[in-house]
Amino acid sequence: MRINFKWIVKNLPGWLILLILIFLIAGGFEGVVNGIILGQFPNLVGVSSNKLLLFLIQSTIIFFIVYTALVLKNILLNYARKILRISLKKKMLLSSFSNHQEPEKGLNQISNVAAKIDENYFSLIAEILSTAVAAVISTIYVLQVNILMGIIFVAFSCLSLIPMLFGKKKLGRLGEEWSRSNTKVMHTAGDWLRGFRDIMQYNAQKLFFKRVSTSIDQNETILLKQENLQWLVQYANLLFTILALIGPWAIGFYFVINNLFSVTISALLSLTLSANSVVQNFRILMQCWSEVTGTTNLRKIKSINQRVLDLQENSLSHSNIELENVEVNYNEHQIYQNLSLNIPYGSKILLQGPSGAGKSTFLNLIAGMVKPNKGKVLIDKRKPSLADVTYIAQTPWIFEGTIRDNLSLGENYSDKELMKILEKVGLVAELGENILNKEINPTRENISGGQKQRLIIARALLRNKSIVLLDEITAALDDKNSEKIRELIYQVPGTIIESAHHINDALLDKYGFVKKKIENQKIF
Numbered sequence: 001m002r003i004n005f006k007w008i009v010k011n012l013p014g015w016l017i018l019l020i021l022i023f024l025i026a027g028g029f030e031g032v033v034n035g036i037i038l039g040q041f042p043n044l045v046g047v048s049s050n051k052l053l054l055f056l057i058q059s060t061i062i063f064f065i066v067y068t069a070l071v072l073k074n075i076l077l078n079y080a081r082k083i084l085r086i087s088l089k090k091k092m093l094l095s096s097f098s099n100h101q102e103p104e105k106g107l108n109q110i111s112n113v114a115a116k117i118d119e120n121y122f123s124l125i126a127e128i129l130s131t132a133v134a135a136v137i138s139t140i141y142v143l144q145v146n147i148l149m150g151i152i153f154v155a156f157s158c159l160s161l162i163p164m165l166f167g168k169k170k171l172g173r174l175g176e177e178w179s180r181s182n183t184k185v186m187h188t189a190g191d192w193l194r195g196f197r198d199i200m201q202y203n204a205q206k207l208f209f210k211r212v213s214t215s216i217d218q219n220e221t222i223l224l225k226q227e228n229l230q231w232l233v234q235y236a237n238l239l240f241t242i243l244a245l246i247g248p249w250a251i252g253f254y255f256v257i258n259n260l261f262s263v264t265i266s267a268l269l270s271l272t273l274s275a276n277s278v279v280q281n282f283r284i285l286m287q288c289w290s291e292v293t294g295t296t297n298l299r300k301i302k303s304i305n306q307r308v309l310d311l312q313e314n315s316l317s318h319s320n321i322e323l324e325n326v327e328v329n330y331n332e333h334q335i336y337q338n339l340s341l342n343i344p345y346g347s348k349i350l351l352q353g354p355s356g357a358g359k360s361t362f363l364n365l366i367a368g369m370v371k372p373n374k375g376k377v378l379i380d381k382r383k384p385s386l387a388d389v390t391y392i393a394q395t396p397w398i399f400e401g402t403i404r405d406n407l408s409l410g411e412n413y414s415d416k417e418l419m420k421i422l423e424k425v426g427l428v429a430e431l432g433e434n435i436l437n438k439e440i441n442p443t444r445e446n447i448s449g450g451q452k453q454r455l456i457i458a459r460a461l462l463r464n465k466s467i468v469l470l471d472e473i474t475a476a477l478d479d480k481n482s483e484k485i486r487e488l489i490y491q492v493p494g495t496i497i498e499s500a501h502h503i504n505d506a507l508l509d510k511y512g513f514v515k516k517k518i519e520n521q522k523i524f
């Protein structure tokens, strides 16, 4: 998806575009209004006082209309920019979420990149439009004063396009480089702030501060490079502006000396004054263009994957899982090869294997988070999806909000139901009666790692899905709590696949678990 002029038009209401255009055209007369009104002066010599008064009133009205249009145009443009900023940030959020982009990249997009697009694209597009309209109006005015000299002035003004044609690509590349280095700043600054405990523990303050400082340095250097290149282009542009004045004068002088096309010095003078507006507008246009070009690559946003955003009905009830000749590679690293497995509804599987063997990868295959490079994974003959399973991961994520918010995730559950489930996982006894309104967030340490994990388990138990995937869920729990939690989860009637290193055999036997091992890129 590209954020371009077409996108802007699509995202703004028609009435707003129409009003902006009207005020843009009316305001566009600013450059020539003085010339038009002053041009009337010779006709005022010796006229009656009534005519003079009429002239004053007319001039006042014209100035009033032009300046009011200018202000209204700016107010409407600001309103349009607000609409565009909101649309852009929403699109960015949907794109980064649906493409499962890394968080730092997504955060960089909605903060830094969005601000840059607003500043160097949306606001400048408005300026480009006003300047272009003003340039057209001034051009028409100049052409009707003296068509030949008018054409010469406009043609010379067009020369100022040349520097931009050379700078365009490089400016676009630098914009993209700047965005990448911004993401790096987010990473290193994230390490610096989130890794506090480990940094302090190993006396690594100097190293980590150097890392974040270096990435800030590099980021600012790229920005400076881009700004310098913009200035260089603008300097070349200014040099062409000199040419855009001197060139037509030279040709004009030649016409004057040789008495050609009835060009006189005074005609040349008045043309220069009017043409100045054309030249200046062209110069501003090029200046804006060079800044806009810096955002070219930033304005390419990965298309939204609508399939991910559509709410998925979980219609599975007694689902069988089938894997047919599945192969999974991460680059050159092969994890599974020719893996075929049938897991009927209600199976209870304990998946074992050394660290890095592919246990999480297997659970992710069934959750649809990892796609096989070859072969198929089918749940009830259809492709797997996260909405079909309950996946409890090693590192649980809790959301900013209350415990009630974290359990219900917007669905309707009564407090009684929620309290019952919290009671089961042992949280009511630990966190008190007013537990549902307790505010938590991912970084606040007002609940422990084990409590977080039990909260996530309670959230899963509230929803009876037919496939439960457990990835080292009790790593943060003590033995007593681990067993209690497992007893609760194991009572779920559906399929359970658990990856864990140590589990009490008696418990496994009680719930009919079979052990499966990962060996030679297969599961036995």
Ligand SMILES: Nc1ncnc2c1ncn2[C@@H]1O[C@H](COP(=O)(O)OP(=O)(O)OP(=O)(O)O)[C@@H](O)[C@H]1O
Binding pocket: 330, 331, 335, 353, 354, 355, 356, 357, 358, 359, 360, 361, 362
């Ligand atoms: N997205 C990925 N890109 C590249 N390599 C990956 C990716 N995910 C996992 N791997 C690699 O695949 C291998 C299997 O990883 P996986 O997490 O499935 O192992 P595991 O058996 O769950 O390990 P552990 O018991 O340590 O959690 C590892 O070597 C890991 O580095």
